[in-house]
Amino acid sequence: MTKCVCDAVFDSRHAVVDEAPTSPAWMAVFSLAMGVFGLLTAEYLPASLLTPMATQLGVSEALAGQAVTVTAVVALFAGLLVPGLTRAIDRRWVLLGFSMLMIASNLLVAFSSSLAVLLVMRVLLGIALGGFWSMAAAVAMRLVPAALLPRALSIIFSGIAVGTVVAVPLGSYLGELYGWRSAFIAAAAVGTVTLVFQSLTLPPLAPRRPARLRTVLEVLLRPGIALGMLGCILVHSGHFALFTYIRPFLESTTGVGPLGLSLMLLGFGVANFIGTLLAGWLLERNPRGVLVLMPMLVGLAALALVILPASVPGQAVLLAVWGMAFGGVPVAWSNWVARAVPDQAESAGGMVVASVQSAIAAGAAGGGVMFSFSGIDGVFIAAAVLMFLAALLIALRVRVEAPAPGAAAGAALHL
Known part of the structure; x- marks a missing residue:
């Protein structure tokens, strides 16, 4: 048993050293950040357009919110299966294929005639989303030296923060001016720019270390990984239960108009971007503390939104606290x-996608159930409790040792 563990550690370190390049390809890294931005834009748009989508399609807001659930469920399975199904294909072409699926999905959603058709078109986005996320970290490891991997990951995941700043409020604004379909057409345009930039900057990436579903399960069974993933699932479930139904909450509590709503979501996005930048600095000093603090702050903000007297300025501040706290979650x-x-980067990526997307699906679906039975306040209270449980689990059972600078394989998780 000891020999197997030692061999695994040796193989892990050898894999990272062997596959890392000697000089960084920063333009290719930025192209991945653009991919993150485009995918997040498409995935989050229903949250900012839920009310007009539900009205025009003739369904309830809770049912319209399942556009997020469908994408997340498909992405869950895509993250596990796509790396293995495409294991013989150059990763550059696979990533370009994801961008093309993203463009197609947005255009087809924009011209959907019913919710059923729209949900089917969101399946294409789920495939692109799950596949991209499962490969992002593995591709980053092949674009920069090992010592620069944390910086590369921060750049890639800054696409989430930028998307939150721009996509959600802009989607709400475009939806109000030109209808919700125009926002998806704009998202398709973003996807087109992303496709061109990636085609010009991504180098050939011959497939290595074939990823299989069995390998994902083996990674999950490694000491400490399963409980860590449970904490990750709880945090993302709570966040997306809140975020999917943020527009109905703000409209029902303060009666904020379209312009005010767009500005409040913009404030959320700006704070999210700041939180992403702060996370990199804080993680170098206290990674465990960051993992605990983030869900605690989101949970407190959610409870405060329900308990405190409703006012536009007060809710704007609480949204900013929430956005800043969640900004570091994907990076962390x-x-x-x-x-x-590090020795099974694509398999680990598939595992993360499965965890996060199952959390998104659970959050959106569970939020819909709570919305139907206990109203919007019930959604926010339940999500806050979930965030506190996640923080408690991480605080009591998950401990991350800060790795030595530049040692991508040197971190260890202890339970």
Whole structure:
């Protein structure tokens, strides 16, 4: 048993050294950040357009919110299966294929005639989303030297923060001016720009270390990984239960108009971007503390939104606290996994996608159930409780040792 563990550690370190380049390809890294931005834009648009989508399609807001659920469920399975199904294909072409699926999905959603058709078109986005996320960290490891991996991951995941700043409020604004379909057409345009930039900057990436579903399960069974992933799932479930139904909450509590709503979501996005930048600095000093603090702050903000007297300025401040706290979540968990399992980067990526997307699906679906039975306040209270449970689990059972600078494989997770 000891020999197997030692061999695994040796193989892990050897894999990272062997596959890391000697000089960084920063333009290719930025192209991946653009891919993150485009995918997040498409995935989050229903959250900012839920009311007009539901009205025009003749369904309830809770049912319209399942556009997020469908994408997340498909992405869950895509993250596990796509790396293995495409294991013989150059990763550059696979990533370009994801961008093309993203463009197609947005255009087809824009011209959907019913919710059923729209949900089917969101399946294409789910495939692109799950496949891209499963490969992002593995591709980053092949674009920059090992010592620069944390910086590369921060750049890639900054696409999430930029998307939150721009996509959600802009989607709400475009939806109000030109109808919700125009926002998806704009998202398709973003996808087209992303496709061109990636085609010009991504180098050939011959497939290495075939990823299989069995390998994902083996990674999950490594000491400490399963409980860490449970914490990740709880945090993302709580966030997306809140975020999917943020527009109905703000409209029902303060009666904020379209312009005010767009500005409040813009404030959320700006704070999210700041939180992403702060996360990189804080993670170098206290990674465990960051993992605990983020869900605690989101949970407190959610409870305060329900309990405190409703006012536009007060809710704007609470949204900013929430956005800043959640800004570091993708960076923190992805950095943790990349360092914990560097020898099976694509398999670990598939595991993260499965965890996060199952959380998104659970959050959106569970939020819909709570919305139907206990109203919007019930959604926010339940999500806050979930965030506190996640923080408690991480505080009591998950401990991450800060790795030595530049040692991508040097971090260890202890339970």
